Amino acid sequence: MTDAASSSPAPAGVPSTDLTGRTLGEFQIIRRLGKGGMAEVYLAEQTSLQRQVAIKVLRTEFLSDAAYVKRFKHEATAAGGLNHPNIVQVYSIGEQDGIHFIAQEYVRGGNLRDLMRKRGPLELPLALHLMKQVAAALQVAGAAGIVHRDVKPENILLTKKGEAKVADFGLAQLTQGGERVAMTQVGITMGTPLYMSPEQVAGKPVDHRSDIYSFGAMSYHLLAGKPPFTGETALTVAVQHLNEKPRPLKEYRPDLQPAVCNLVMQMMAKRREDRYADAQTVLADIKSLQKQLAGKDAGSADISLSTSHVSRRLRLPSTRMLDRPLRQQMWRLVAASVLVIAAGAGYGWTQRPGNPFLTPVPQGVSVPEQSSIEAQYFHAMVKGDDEAAWKAVVDYPAGADGRRDELDRQSAELRLAIIYLQQDRIAAAAKIFQEFRQSGTANAWKETHGMAGNAIVASLRGEVANSNGLINDVDRRNIKIDAKLKQLLDEARERNSRGT
DSSP, X not given: OOTTSSOBOOOTTOOOOOOTTOEETTEEEEEEEEEOSSEEEEEEEETTTTEEEEXXXXXXXXXXXXXXXXXXXXXXXXXXXXXXXXBOOEEEEEEETTEEXXXXXXXXXXXXXXXXXXXXXXXXXXXXXXXXXHHHHHHHHHHTTOOOSOOOGGGEEEETTSOEEEOOTTTHHHHHTTSOOOOOOBSOOSSGGGTOOHHHHTTOOOOHHHHHHHHHHHHHHHHHSSOSOOOSBHHHHHHXXXXXXXXXXXXXXXXXXXXXXXXXXHHTOSSGGGSXXXXXXXXXXXXXXXXXXXXXXXXXXXXXXXXXXXXXXXXXXXXXXXXXXXXXXXXXGTTTOSOTTOOOSSSOSSSOOOOTTOOOOOTTOOOOOOSSHHHHHHHHHHHOSOHHHHHHHHTOOOXXXXXHHHHHHHHHHHHHHHHHHHTTOHHHHHHHHHHHHTTGGGGHHHHHHHHHHHHHHHHHTTOHXXXXXXXXXXXXXXOOOOHHHHHHHHHHHHHHHHTO
């Protein structure tokens, strides 16, 4: 669990006994972290091992039935048998003075819901990185016969190093009991029905394919910036999961390849028989996507996504993207990819953000130095349009892999230039773009992006003829432009056509 995990502060007026300062077995309670659907969550120290853990203390209303307590112990024990880097580890379960508790791994960081609220739609490299880890966790659980039943962003915890850990395996069913979820509350904006499988909605038995559906719905939200279905009540949302098709993901994210969209929609098939057979196959296809997108060839290439029913051949533009874990791969994207700096927060895929609150970073602002330039880059991605965070990547000390470091810096410099354009700091942006352009044919990607940036700058300065000439040169090169920069370039085209 984390300070910003799936739990939230207890609502005002709800009576609760604060266990801060108490000892439960070998766990010394330090402070309360929040309240979840079935438990109060505390930070504690495990005195025997001198480590911090999260303690989930079950609420009394769940403990009035002896059969429930027995079932809880069984499920918690099963969840404790899952040992994987992408699963929050359950250390032990216990009871003292009528208090039933679970001791589990304490994750220092936030959760996926927090990241999505801050960033909006996630860049594809980051989304695939997180999706791969969640799929790995579901694979392990599925092999052990454990169904999560509540895969959602709040239950995906994120470490400061960019690792995803799925929380509460095997415990969600304790609060659902295989019954229909109450769906009469008004004004629901988030919650389980947003990602619930059709069979869950219908109150039917579930298996691991239900988790795959929820994972697909969550992945849709990661990429689109909104869940597949919304409504004023949980019932409205649930009925859509049963009967409606979500809006095509491509309409929210025109930068996504068809194979990415098809991966998500395959997971979200209404009939469980039409979904992926298991999470292992999902994981294999995510890895296949990453490898294909990391291909070195400049043309389009076929990619085969293996499903339980049919192997589909899909046309996919090949770009340099991630192949190994994110912090070791993402940087190879820069030399030939459009996707390193995909769309920013919010839904403005077709409009310039124009955020009036973007201001130059104050002098003396410090950014924590990470363990590697890859980790520094990930930190900047999580921060979004934070100038200081991206400058920290540019200024990161040289490492052993000079080429990879240079790719990191190029990507960070491009992000800075886009931030400067958003801040109307045209001269600062023009300087970066001019340096990019001067790289020459030795780095065609960098030169082309510099040319595109110069075209945008010229347009903003009213130099229409110069801007149009540069745009034509960019078009002739047939090199894909970073998605955000392309958006600004398209705005320049329109502005030039108006003569404004």
